[in-house]
Amino acid sequence: MYIIIVGCGRVGSQLSQLLQMEGHNVVIIDRKKASLERLGKRFNGLTITGDGSNLGVLKEAGIEKADAFVAVTESDKSNIMIAQIGQKMFKVPRVIARIYEPDLAEIYRGFGLSVISGTMLIAARIRDRIIESHLSSYLTESGHLGVLEVPVASKLEGKKIKEVNIPGEFLTVALRKGNNHPIIPSPDSILKKGDYILGVIMIKSLRKVKKKLGVE
16 A cells, blocks of 8 residues: 555654554655654664645645555644645545544544544543453444453353343454454354453443353
8 A cells, every 4th residue: 555644753653663664665755854864774664854734745745546545643733734634635535634632533534534542442442451461442433332351150151142141231242262353253153261252342341241141
């Protein structure tokens, strides 16, 4: 993919290096030349010193052929404006903006922009580590839905997947046997001790679901 990133802070630089390692063509733009230097000599993508909201700079970066366009500067307002330029003016297929303020993220998400609130994701992840180490509640940034990993103990042994599901609160989506890779089970798959089930869970039902499934 041909990917343009605006903002070479910690997120932008790390993202560009990850994408480059995966073989993508990466262009990164930042107002400050010193920020671009954090990429190091191993980065072989294109770097441009300039304003990521400037049409001339974006055309120099090749936005007209971009497959994805990402705005991760330190300013929410700048990221929204830059993302709208990529989405509405240049019709880039995938446009993503990072927003610090969760409430602002919800507003612009309602306008059709693909936004990610790092504040909400980090808060949710820390909360998971505090409350339940097997829970990932950042499946959606609202914090209402998560993924729970449940070890199959005696209470669940011999049951079918469909008997474990709790309508409206917990739905099994994957099954892992021992150290093997997870699989998507059928509703009639039989659970054995030592298995792990992974299910989508409503966060508000966490305590109730854990008790029903016998999770300590």
